[in-house]
Amino acid sequence: MPDRIPTPARSALVVGLIYLFLVGVSSLETGIKIMGADTQEQLFSAVTNPIAGLCVGVLGTVLVQSSSASTSVIVGLVASGALGVDQAVPMVMGANIGTTVTNTLVSLGHVRQSNEFRRAFAAATVHDFFNVLAVALLLPLELATGVISTIAESISEVLVGSAGTEWKSPIKQWVKEPVGWLEDIWSAVGADGNLLGTLMVLTGLVIILGALTLITKNMRKLVADRVERSINAILGKGGGAVALALGLVITIAVQSSSITTSILIPLAAAGVVSLRNIYPVTLGANVGTTITALLAALAASRPEALTVGLAHTVFNVAGILLLYVIPLARDIPVRAAEILAGVAVERRTLAVAYVVGVFIITPLIGVAVLG
Amino acid sequence: MVLSFFRKGGSSGLDHVEEKAVTMLGDARHSFDLATTAVLSGSSSKSVADDIRSTDQRINQAEQDLRSELVVHVSVQGTADIATVLGFLLMIKKIERIGDQAKNILDLAEAGVSLADEENIDELHAERQVVSRMFADAAELLTDPEPGRFDEFVAQSKALSTDHATKIAGFLHSDRPGREVVPLAIYYRYLKRIVANLLGTVGTAVESLPHIDYLDDGATDITDD
Numbered sequence: 001m002p003d004r005i006p007t008p009a010r011s012a013l014v015v016g017l018i019y020l021f022l023v024g025v026s027s028l029e030t031g032i033k034i035m036g037a038d039t040q041e042q043l044f045s046a047v048t049n050p051i052a053g054l055c056v057g058v059l060g061t062v063l064v065q066s067s068s069a070s071t072s073v074i075v076g077l078v079a080s081g082a083l084g085v086d087q088a089v090p091m092v093m094g095a096n097i098g099t100t101v102t103n104t105l106v107s108l109g110h111v112r113q114s115n116e117f118r119r120a121f122a123a124a125t126v127h128d129f130f131n132v133l134a135v136a137l138l139l140p141l142e143l144a145t146g147v148i149s150t151i152a153e154s155i156s157e158v159l160v161g162s163a164g165t166e167w168k169s170p171i172k173q174w175v176k177e178p179v180g181w182l183e184d185i186w187s188a189v190g191a192d193g194n195l196l197g198t199l200m201v202l203t204g205l206v207i208i209l210g211a212l213t214l215i216t217k218n219m220r221k222l223v224a225d226r227v228e229r230s231i232n233a234i235l236g237k238g239g240g241a242v243a244l245a246l247g248l249v250i251t252i253a254v255q256s257s258s259i260t261t262s263i264l265i266p267l268a269a270a271g272v273v274s275l276r277n278i279y280p281v282t283l284g285a286n287v288g289t290t291i292t293a294l295l296a297a298l299a300a301s302r303p304e305a306l307t308v309g310l311a312h313t314v315f316n317v318a319g320i321l322l323l324y325v326i327p328l329a330r331d332i333p334v335r336a337a338e339i340l341a342g343v344a345v346e347r348r349t350l351a352v353a354y355v356v357g358v359f360i361i362t363p364l365i366g367v368a369v370l371g
Numbered sequence: 372m373v374l375s376f377f378r379k380g381g382s383s384g385l386d387h388v389e390e391k392a393v394t395m396l397g398d399a400r401h402s403f404d405l406a407t408t409a410v411l412s413g414s415s416s417k418s419v420a421d422d423i424r425s426t427d428q429r430i431n432q433a434e435q436d437l438r439s440e441l442v443v444h445v446s447v448q449g450t451a452d453i454a455t456v457l458g459f460l461l462m463i464k465k466i467e468r469i470g471d472q473a474k475n476i477l478d479l480a481e482a483g484v485s486l487a488d489e490e491n492i493d494e495l496h497a498e499r500q501v502v503s504r505m506f507a508d509a510a511e512l513l514t515d516p517e518p519g520r521f522d523e524f525v526a527q528s529k530a531l532s533t534d535h536a537t538k539i540a541g542f543l544h545s546d547r548p549g550r551e552v553v554p555l556a557i558y559y560r561y562l563k564r565i566v567a568n569l570l571g572t573v574g575t576a577v578e579s580l581p582h583i584d585y586l587d588d589g590a591t592d593i594t595d596d
Contacts, residue, residue: 272439
């Protein structure tokens, strides 16, 4: 079917949607602020335990199938002051794990053909293993030393000022008016106090999810030819830094790591791209997806929001430095994914059990026990 | 390679596949011309064997590359072009088979077959020229699948196919010695298959999922080996 929207119009639409997305983040922040301190305390007390926060990050991302969306919400919550950086960092780490569910689900579509399924499932789970290993290494390090948040805070301080101060974001000023209109609309129907706050939060969530979905859909159409050309250029020419950069660029362009990684699954299944070539592309996608939370932080009034967005980026870069740049560690996720794919091919119900167990049951238990 | 993302223009997607399919067809014609010349002239096949084999490898590699590109296309762009993609998969397979069949004609020459002393050698050369020209026609139809020209191409292919079938049947019942008619029958059999594959190649350009391969009586023409 021919593309009915001309490219300039679609580009303008994307700019409009980004604006709408920022309105959504600001609406969320405003809604939380409207709620009283007691309500905020009740809402977020569950995530004071970092493991519970991690599990909430996983579950929230699985629910919306987008780490860009979940991290943007986290940034909005931090911007409102309801959530601290310490609580938010484990949550964004959880979002990293949760986002891999999409390509794992895509790989299940190849379940009928053993060889295809083996390759597809390994290509999907290499991303899972990398992210779980990165969290296993970096979350304890962060809890013990605060290294990730310290680095992020230093960068944030240089860019927008110290934590605890008010940052006069120009974008915040641009979105102030429509957020005010939303508040007026809900007030006009009689909402106030916690009800008004809740309605503003829900409106913000709907706007964030809707705008991000449409941004991704339209950006995918805008850059599809370029994505196709660059994947063809890299086919069979190995992985490494070039593949990593490609994953980064494509993900920034389409604003979704799930899109980037899900495109790769049918290619892996068909044997067009090897697991070792896919691996660095997914790592680039991990870093690329952090751009959305950084964008969301631009609409926030507290430097801490940017700190959390940057912490997401620092975490993913640190994961690459630890698990990909060091040759000994590089093969661990690949080998683990190959072994798991071998098991899944033999007993396919285990593949489904793996998805449900890792992405739903384990985080649910985590929240129930530790939250 | 990453910069290719930012580069503007250049052929991409199915346009690129079409361009490469035309190149494959050019390579297949090159192999066909060399192989038939070797058989019809009786000249040494050694001088052309390496060229034909390396050209065949190039065709095979192009087929593999294009199959990958088509998988990438569907992964990235979704299933909107699925009929065209399936048509292209069929098309490049047929071109690859033409490369193999040109190599089969070379095998005849390498086995010592020479048709240079045949009485109707001029007719054989003329037929070879007709088929060789059909490669160029097919390439033009790939880039510009104009229905009128396609109909002419179909009519020409069918006429040739009938003629080749008649000749093959004639050789099967000929009183001439087997060492004379068997090479001719095999040669015409390859010509017939090459013409059928050229028709199939062009057919996919005109109609991605055509009825050409699936005839009304349920028979197919894809058993082209």
